[in-house]
Amino acid sequence: MSDETKAKAIAKWKNFLPRIGYPDKWRDWSGLDIKQGDYYGDVMAAAKFNYQYDLHKIGKATDRQEWSMTPQTVNAVYFSSSNTITFAAAILQPPFFYPNGDDAINYGAIGALIGHEASHGFDDKGSQFDGDGNLANWWTKDDRQKFEIRADRLVQQFNDYAPIKNVPDAHVNGRLTLGENTADLGGLSVAYDALQQALKQNPRPAGEKIGGYTQDQRFFLSWARLWRGSVRDKEELVRLNTDPHPPDSLRAIGAPSNMDAFARAFQCKPGDAMVRSGDKQAKIW
Numbered sequence: 001m002s003d004e005t006k007a008k009a010i011a012k013w014k015n016f017l018p019r020i021g022y023p024d025k026w027r028d029w030s031g032l033d034i035k036q037g038d039y040y041g042d043v044m045a046a047a048k049f050n051y052q053y054d055l056h057k058i059g060k061a062t063d064r065q066e067w068s069m070t071p072q073t074v075n076a077v078y079f080s081s082s083n084t085i086t087f088a089a090a091i092l093q094p095p096f097f098y099p100n101g102d103d104a105i106n107y108g109a110i111g112a113l114i115g116h117e118a119s120h121g122f123d124d125k126g127s128q129f130d131g132d133g134n135l136a137n138w139w140t141k142d143d144r145q146k147f148e149i150r151a152d153r154l155v156q157q158f159n160d161y162a163p164i165k166n167v168p169d170a171h172v173n174g175r176l177t178l179g180e181n182t183a184d185l186g187g188l189s190v191a192y193d194a195l196q197q198a199l200k201q202n203p204r205p206a207g208e209k210i211g212g213y214t215q216d217q218r219f220f221l222s223w224a225r226l227w228r229g230s231v232r233d234k235e236e237l238v239r240l241n242t243d244p245h246p247p248d249s250l251r252a253i254g255a256p257s258n259m260d261a262f263a264r265a266f267q268c269k270p271g272d273a274m275v276r277s278g279d280k281q282a283k284i285w
């Protein structure tokens with residue numbers, strides 16, 4: 001990336017607004033009339049109330065403190081139009097964050113997710129917005145081209161995955177999932193670098209293993225563990241066509257396959273299933 005584009009990227013980064021746990025300012029719900037025993041009526045009343053609430057935003061400045069999810073939701077989100085990253089209280093608990101856990105575990109999970117949301121500001125879509133949330137091109141033509149060449153490797157990687165055993169022709173849509181895959185790769189890479197910094201500041205005993213695994217191994221295991229789950233084939237088929245996130249099982253392995261640090265941690269050799277090298281290896285952020 002040229003110095004010119006880099007300076008704009010840093011300016012955007014400086015204008016990121018992190019929102020952690022719960023909103024500083026709570027929404028005023030007065031005027032919304034809810035009656036016990038009238039579910040349908042309540043849904044209609046809430047829809048009407050929210051419609052008016054949204055209409056009142058017209059012509060006013062964007063409120064960067066406004067949340068669109070509840071603190072009880074296990075989720076995190078980036079909005080390019082306000083340049084904000086949000087981590088609800090409910091995601092700040094295991095298996096994402098362990099208050100007494102060691103750094104490798106926490107950097108591999110919540111650390112990588114923080115990196116993931118931040119990277120959304122610089123993925124295929126987020127990178128088209130500036131630090132004030134306006135759709136604006138801040139890239140030189142040459143940098144944009146290089147970005148797209150790198151992104152295409154990630155598109156190809158995910159196009160090749162056919163995750164449903166019984167439907168071998170059903171592939172992931174690498175273009176649809178590019179934003180999420182860019183964010184996973186960027187997020188996990190930056191969290192790994194951050195872990196190395198943290199270990200420099202708070203060194204662990206040389207060669208230390210916890211539960212039989214090194215710090216680096218635990219970092220990647222912690223990432224993989226986030227994506228445990230199971231989905232029926234039919235539902236997976238729908239998601240392959242509609243969900244901008246790739247299947248969880250591929251989130252566990254997709255980003256690490258592009259990282260030299262992963263291969264080092266588990267002594268993988270060139271040609272192994274989770275080692276992408278040469279022009280197959282994707283590295284964006």
Ligand SMILES: [Zn+2]
Nearest residue numbers: 116120180183
């Ligand atoms: Zn995401």
